[in-house]
Amino acid sequence: MNSVQKIKKTFKWSLLSASIFLVFACDSQDAIEEALTTQDVVCDEDTTDVDFKQIAYWSENDDETLEDIDFSRLTHIIYDQISVASDGSLIISDDLDDELDDLIEAVTDANTGTLVMFSIGSASSLSAIANNDTALDNFNDEIQDLFDDYAIDGIDINWQFPDEDEEDDFEDLIESVEETVHDESKLLSFVVASGEDESITDSVSEDAIDYADFVNVLAVESANDDDLHYTLEEAEESIEYWTGERCVVKNKLVLAIPAQGTSSEDLTKSYADILDHNLSDACLDKTESRTYYYYDGIPTVTDKTEYAQSNAGGVVLMSLQNDTYDEDYVDEYSLLMTIDSQVTGTPNTICD
Known part of the structure; x- marks a missing residue:
């Protein structure tokens, strides 16, 4: 070679x-x-005291009145929702102004200590506001005006949901609003997704969570083979995501409980309407006949509330106007009553 x-x-x-x-x-x-x-992920031990919250979203409709609500079963009620323009201006008509005043008056007359909050949306407007310093300043001024004009206890931000490119925008908006809200010694909350799609939940930063007094976890539905069903397992997985993967303390997490049914055809029906058709459906999670609606019946609501008592900081009913107020059976079949009965140690046994 x-x-x-x-x-x-x-x-x-x-x-x-x-x-x-x-x-x-x-x-x-x-x-x-x-x-x-x-x-x-290994989180620090959660030693935070839990102040269990019993919350409900509520909006006016023609089928029920404020006089029907038992405010003694609620720690918070959130008006859902006030619209906002992209320049930061809140859209409050004369009719809406009357509704807001009526809600505050009803809670005041009830004298139960229930806190009143206003929810503000929507996602497109909030995104635009977060990207414009002038609009953000205007938005905070409008929130300050709410505190001046109405005897409310806090603000809920309903941005469903910032995408993965909007993490900084969402954090900036929440940070700015937090200063306005907490300077007035008021409460700040916002809604978050269940954790099933981490590309959505990852857009909510640790700092954004820290700014809030609590967050409402919207673990209310999932799609499986074109069927929609609300389950205890999905609720548990949602809370476990936020506590175990994101290390959020239990007291900040409020588990959502739906008060309506959803069909595989994306139709919706209130819990009250489901009961009006067949009262026995209250003890199920799926209507027995006709178009199938999937929902949380009384046993599931009891189980979710019991789970939240040990693993979260409260529950939020979505939404209160969809609950039953029929005087013939409200005391036995109301979801609000079911939640409160579990919390106070006398679980609803109507389905046993």
Whole structure:
């Protein structure tokens, strides 16, 4: 073998050795990255005291009146919702102004200590506001005016939901609003997704969570084979995501409970309407006949509330106007009553 052949052979072995090294190096790096990304999150022990919250969203409709609501079963009621323009201006008509006043008057007359909050949306307007300093300043001025004009106890931000490109925008908006709200010694909450789609929940930063007094976890439905069903398991997975993966303390998490049914055809029906058709459906999670509606019946509402008592900071009924107020059976079949009965240690046994 001449010197040129030796050089070529040596060069070939060098290339082969380098290639093998690169393969193993890449595999090792991939393995390291995979190990890092799959490593379990370890949260600090949660020693925060839990002040269990019994909340409901409410909006006016023609079928029920404020006089029907038993405010003694609520720690908070949130008016859902006040619209906002992209320049930060709140849209409050004369009719809405009357509704807001009526709600505050009803709660005041009840003298139960129930706190009143106003929810503000929507996602497109809030996104635009977060990207405009002038609009954000205007938005905070409008919130300040709400505190000046109405005897309310806080603000709920209903941005459903910031996407993964809006994490900074959402945090900036919440940080700005937090200063306005907490300077007045008022409450701040916002809604978050269940955790099923982490591309959505990841857009809610740790700092944004820290700014809020509590967050309402909308674990209210999921799609499986074109069927919609509300389950205790999905509620548990949602809370476990926020406590176990995101390390949010229990007291800040409020578990949503729906007061309506949803069909696989995306039709909705209030819990009250479901009972009006067939009272026995109250003890099920799916209507027995006709178009199938999936919902939370009394046993599931009891189970979710019991779970939240140990693993979260409260429950929120979505929405109160969909509950039953029929005087013939409201005391036995109301979801609001069912939640309160579980919290006070006398669970609803109508379905036993």
